[in-house]
Structure formats: structure tokens, C-alpha cells
């Protein structure tokens with residue numbers, strides 16, 4: 001293979017001219033990432049499941065800032081939904097240049113009380129969805145010879161945590177999948193992951209989150225939750241040319257919970 005030209009061009013955070021598809025973008029980290037990508041000049045496809053009003057609000061906010069954006073409903077655990085959504089996005093907005101696999105759920109319960117159904121629901125939502133989305137988007141990226149994928153994992157995928165075995169297993173799986181795809185599709189397509197620590201989103205204010213759990217989560221050097229924007233900043237970096245030598249990396253905006 002010819003040596004790449006490593007002297008070329010200015011490196012910027014700009015995503016101008018790029019279509020970015022973000023799963024679970026009606027709330028939390030996905031919403032913040034949609035706004036950040038739009039701010040950086042991307043056209044934004046806002047995926048949601050059953051949250052039309054919130055997705056429409058994200059789209060309206062982007063449009064008020066002059067960003068081309070559209071909402072697309074799909075359940076990312078279902079192959080048929082994913083295939084249809086990717087076709088719809090490419091027909092409506094153009095070829096997908098960047099994908100953020102962000103949709104996810106969390107659940108906590110003692111491992112011995114975990115049913116097969118609960119295990120499947122977690123693994124389908126937090127891991128299989130990443131497989132389905134990548135499988136749908138990568139053929140176009142390969143044809144065009146370029147593309148960026150960012151997957152949202154979690155510090156718990158590295159640390160493990162009692163009462164969160166299925167979530168931790170799914171997020172560890174996201175890291176393994178990220179590294180495998182990064183190797184298989186380099187150098188033209190870059191695949192990286194973000195493994196946040198605790199972030200102040202709806203996910204952490206569900207009935208599943210006990211006061212004890214939150215206290216334990218705050219046992220990190222920065223002793224606070226992240227704002228969704230702080231995670232979106234890492235997503236934006238990994239989507240931009242500034243990170244063009246990043247391949248199969250797991251970046252950790254986590255307040256110091258993991259120090260590899």
C-alpha cells in the first residue's frame with residue numbers, strides 16, 4: 001500500500017458536508033451529540049423510538065440554528081427497522097458519513113434474579129443494536145471509501161459492577177466489537193468508542209438507581225456526574241478529522257473512574 005499523505009490539509013472539528021446518524025438522539029447524550037454535530041456543520045439524522053415530540057424538538061432546535069436535520073423513528077434492536085431507517089436517511093439526507101451508536105438502556109438487579117428475557121433485552125438493546133447498525137451502514141462507507149463510527153460504551157464495561165452484569169457485559173461487548181471493526185475496516189473507515197462515567201441524564205434518575213449506587217458512582221476523583229455536553233465533546237472529536245489517527249480507541253470522559 002502506498003504511504004498515506006500525512007502532511008495534507010488543515011485539521012479541524014468541522015463536520016461540514018457530512019451526514020451524521022445518531023441513534024437514541026431524542027434525549028441525553030444522543031441529543032447533546034446531535035446539537036454538537038449540527039453546530040460543527042453536519043446534517044443530522046435524529047433517530048428515536050416512540051419519542052416523536054422530543055425528537056421533533058431536537059430537529060427544530062437544529063433547524064433554528066441553520067442545520068439540516070430530520071427525525072427517523074426506528075427500533076435499533078430490529079434488523080428490518082434498521083435497514084429501513086438507513087435507506088430512508090440516505091434517500092432523504094444523502095450518504096451517511098458518520099454513525100453514532102448511542103441508544104441504550106440500563107437495568108440493575110442481583111445477578112441470580114436476572115431472567116433470560118431481561119438478559120436478552122439488555123444485550124439486544126446495548127450490543128446487538130450496534131452490530132445491526134454497523135452492518136447496515138458499513139457497505140455504503142466501504143463503497144465510498146470513507147466513514148466514521150463512534151460507539152457509546154461505558155466505564156462499567158471496563159470496571160464491571162455488582163448488580164449490573166448484563167449492562168457491563170453488553171458494554172464490554174461494545175468495546176470488543178469496536179476494536180474488531182476498527183481493525184477490519186481500517187484505514188479508510190475509523191471506528192472508536194467513548195466510555196463515559198456517570199452522566200446526568202434520565203438514565204441515572206430512573207427508579208433503578210438507588211441512592212447507594214449514586215454514592216458509589218460518585219467515588220471518582222472529580223466527584224460529580226458529567227454533563228451530556230462533556231460526552232458530546234468527545235464524540236465530536238472522534239467524528240472529526242482531528243482524531244484521524246485514532247483507530248479502535250476507547251476514550252474515557254469519566255472524571256477519573258478508569259485510568260488505564
Ligand code: NAD
Pocket residue numbers: 023024025026027028029030047048049051074075076077102103104105106125152153154155195196197198199200201202203204
Ligand atoms: P437516555 O435514556 O437519555 O438515552 C438513551 C436513548 O436511547 C433514549 O432516547 C432511548 O429512547 C433510546 N433507545 C433505547 N432503546 C432504543 C431502541 N431500541 N431503539 C432506538 N432508541 C432507543 O440516556 P443516556 O445517558 O443519554 O444514554 C445514552 C448512552 O450512553 C447509552 O448507551 C448509555 O448506556 C450510555 N451511557 C450512559 C451513562 C450515564 O451515566 N448516563 C454512562 C455511560 C454510558
